[in-house]
Amino acid sequence: MYSHIEVTDDAQDKFIRGTGAWLIRRSGHASEVERAAKLGAYGSAGIELDPGEFRGMTLADLARECLERRGVDARRMQRSELFSRALNLRTGYQTSSDFALVLENALHKLLLGAYALTADTWKRFCRQGTVKDFRASGRYRTGSFGVLDDVGESGEIKNKAIPDGEKVEISIGTKGNIISISRVALINDDMGVFQDLATKFGRAAALTIEEHVYRELRKNSGLGPTQPDGNPFFHASRSNINATSSGLSVAGINADRVVMAQQKDPSGNEFIDLRPAVLVIPIGLGGDARVINDAQYDTTANTFQKPNSVRGLFRDIVDTPRLEGTRRYLFADPNIAAAIEVAFLEESGSEPRLDMRKGFEVDGISWRVVLDYGVAFIDHRAAVTNAGA
Incomplete structure (x- = not known):
């Protein structure tokens, strides 16, 4: 008893x-x-x-x-x-x-x-957002009125049409796996199971987003995912490509900067005048990029000490092995204008969710690790690419 x-x-x-x-x-x-x-x-x-x-x-x-x-x-x-x-x-x-x-x-x-x-880089050039459910959620960018019209001698003030805006959509999905702790591991008092399962799955959840962002960026030979109009995210019709391909240099980066600054709002009335803040490049170009960004003088001017016109332009340089070749990407500060957004289900947050049940496939206990998120390229004006040389 x-x-x-x-x-x-x-x-x-x-x-x-x-x-x-x-x-x-x-x-x-x-x-x-x-x-x-x-x-x-x-x-x-x-x-x-x-x-x-x-x-x-x-x-x-x-x-x-x-x-x-x-x-x-x-x-x-x-x-x-x-x-x-x-x-x-x-x-x-x-x-x-x-x-x-x-x-x-x-x-x-x-x-x-x-x-x-887990060391990830997407947070350095993408915006992090939320959606309420799994349906497509809109992201809007409005136009502008441009400048005010002159008022004639009669004092008549003209009506101004409300400018059109743009809408893009972002949807989320679910990624996940099941992890199990067997009864044998429990009987053997095998604490290594926590190290092998929990930490590896935590890292896998983080790398899932990292790889997803770069996989989208690599599509269409590095021009990004296909948009509703049938063209890649980076396309001449969007004016976010520097058509004059150039190697990584002061002059080349300065030309990229000009391309971004010349973008106009959806109504075409006003220059947005964005500036690049983050440079994303293949790992092999990282060293040269940091030298250019920090140098006091133009590193390619051999005849005299020419001031570096893009010194300190980038607050961050992301060099990654997930990109290859010579193509570079210049992104505006995602807090000001985001080209890419990673959205999470509002009720779940930005962390993986853990659901538990008694094991059926195995003699023990199982947990389901899921992550609800989506990746969308939402504003082509906030990024510029150059194929490099």
Whole structure:
């Protein structure tokens, strides 16, 4: 016989936090989780990784503790039965066992930590937005009135037509996989499973977006994805290509800058006068690009010291192995005018979501990792490309 142990909400929260902290400590990734917390991966509250009284517990100890806290006598259980009972025990309105929640708590933090720390570059030249659902969402750019008309001697003031605007659409989809922890791994107290699964899937989620952005940029021989008019994003009809291909140089970059500045608003009445802020290039051009951007004098002027007319033009230079050849891209500051937007489902946020269930395909427990997002090229005026030489 045994008596039921009442577990309060406060005690339950403390148990989940403490045991989760200990599993993270045991995984060997506590320092990464702490670094991710400083980047805001876990919200403004941060994260607490002090396991307290739960320090030193094995997975079997945790499973036994979960059962006994719910009034189940687990003292004589074999390890196989222990984990099976702990994973399947539900109390009252709970949809998951305490033990499954402990594992999920640790797994989720490791997943988000790896996601936050993965080095990605798309955030440096793309805008991050949200959409409410999976239907196509509009992004609008309005025209302008141009200048005011003269008022004649009679004092008549003419009506001004409301200028037309532009609309582009962005839609999101879902990417995901299932990860599983087998009963064998639990019985063997294999903490490496958290390292191998959680951190790798967190990194995979982040790299999914990174690769998606560059895959779109590489389409049509580097001119970007096909737009509704049947032409690539970078096209002569959009005036966002420097048709005079040139190598990476002060003169070439200055010519690219002029092309961007000459773009007009959708109504054609007003120069937008944008300036490039981010240069995106293949990895092999990164060194030369930084020299040009920082040099006091024109690096190609050999006869005399000619001032560098594009010195400091770029606040950021993104050189990546995901691009090849000599083509370069100049982007305006995405906070001012974004050529590309990565949108996330509003209710899910910009992080991967973790859903849990008892394993069917495997003898253990499974989690589904999904990420809801979309990539759209939304404003051709905010970027210029040059094929290079």
